Amino acid sequence: SxxxxxxxxxxxxxxxxxxxxxxxxxxxxxxxxxxxxxxxxxxxxxxxxxxxxxxxxxxxxxxxxxxxxxxxxYRRERLGQLIDAINATGYGLTFGLHTRLDETIAHVTARVKAGNLYINRNVIGAIVGVQPFGGRGLSGTGPKAGGPLYLGRLTAVPPLFGARVGHLRTPLHDFVEWLDAQGESDASATARRYGEASALGVKLELDGPVGERNIYALHARGRILLRPATREGLFAQMAAALATGNRATVEGMALPEGLPANVAAIFGGSTEPYAAALVEGGAARVAAMVETAAAMPGPILSVHAASPDQPLAYALDWLLEEVSTSINTTAAGGNASLMMIG
Incomplete structure (x- = not known):
């Protein structure tokens, strides 16, 4: 019963x-x-x-x-449309899935936009260091409580999160080559450093109890609003967006002409809500950006001002989105306790 x-x-x-x-x-x-x-x-x-x-x-x-x-x-063949409808709400704290099919697990977890994903188990009881907890969009701005980025949000200069993917081909590489061809050697060197500093694509398996697999991953955050004040600042903001796999829109300055097509496409028109903003300039420009962000509908928009005294003006960790996935491995083929109901 x-x-x-x-x-x-x-x-x-x-x-x-x-x-x-x-x-x-x-x-x-x-x-x-x-x-x-x-x-x-x-x-x-x-x-x-x-x-x-x-x-x-x-x-x-x-x-x-x-x-x-x-x-x-819903009908099985409409699963993709259901996921799109869930994502369209803008909320994304936790998401639970019960299924016998590994194919369904892969399909759903790749598409759903939520901070914590739970497979064939309950969707509560996140443990610090095992299932870092926090939502996305209207359900949270990050970083996750109990995650490797959390402490850095409480410090003036965040510690370096050192995990990296060995080789990840992104449009940043084409942007660097384009900068070299334009004679922008300083901007090219800076863009390379952004690429080296990005943890995009990192996937870590965290320690946890027997019978459970817990995965922590860093994904692109979404669409970034760029407000540069100088040509060098524009190149730096573009590099930061590209290094983290995000899309972006530039305000107040035209994009350079002759960009590679795959790079220009990243900065094309989009109607999706902004996930973060980068701003270059003094206190007045930063304050204006904060006011603009506060007035925008949808998720709370984090604003990141350039730090010219740092090796890189923007901390890339804040342009990435953390996703925690917890899988009940003892329920391979489905959660047996649920299937006994009725």
Whole structure:
């Protein structure tokens, strides 16, 4: 049999928010099932365990932190569209997947955008140093608590995260060759240093309990807003974006002419939300960039000002996104305990 334990939610305000959400789903005609609460819960901020069947993920407009499970039915051949719909919400704290198929694991984890992925196990209980925890987009800005980058966010000069991929071919190489051909030797040397400083593509297997595999990986963050003040600053910002595998848009200065096509494409038009911003210049320019970022809709935008006194003006770790994946290896072929239900 299935038993349910649900504690009180954190405040009366949170209780009201959750109850209003459930009422809104009922008003939309969605099927809602709830377990009755006992008399013992009358004087606390308890919300009954609730299951809501949605017509689509688009029914959800925000995260719901409470004992509410949303269910969406989908056909196998529409799995890709479902992942796109999940990603389109902009939220990405944790994501859980239960499947017998290794092919499905690879397909879903490669496409879904969430900070912590859990395969054939529960989706709570992240452990420091084993499953570094933190979301992306509207669910977090990073770095992850318990991860190798966290301490650096609390220091004036972050320590160097030394893990690197042996060889990773990116458009940065073509940008460096183009700079050489233009006679921009200083900019070319700087771009090479950015490439050497990037941890893009790093994948580490972290120690954890027997029967569990925990992987920490660094991916590109997304689209970066660039606001250079000088030609040298433009080249440095472009190199930083390319070295971290990101796309970017330049404001306030034209792109150089004659860029290699694959490089120019990185800085082409895009409508996706910005994930971070780089700005060059004095306090007034930085303040203006912060005001612009604060006014933008969507995820909180981190702003990184150039540090001319450092070997590289921009710390590349903040332009990467951490993803933690935890796999229950004892459930190869599926989670047996779930398959016994019913």
């Amino acid at each position: 299935i038993t349910v334990f649900a504690s009180a939610v954190i405040t009366a305000e949170a209780k009201t928010v959750i109850e209003d959400h459930i009422a809104a789903m009922r008003a939309l005609g969605r099927t809602v099932e709830q377990q009755a609460l006992s008399d013992a819960t009358a004087h606390g901020t308890f919300v009954p365990p609730t299951i809501i069947e949605l017509a689509s993920i688009a029914d959800l407009k925000r995260e719901v932190f409470g004992p509410v499970l949303h269910v969406v039915r």
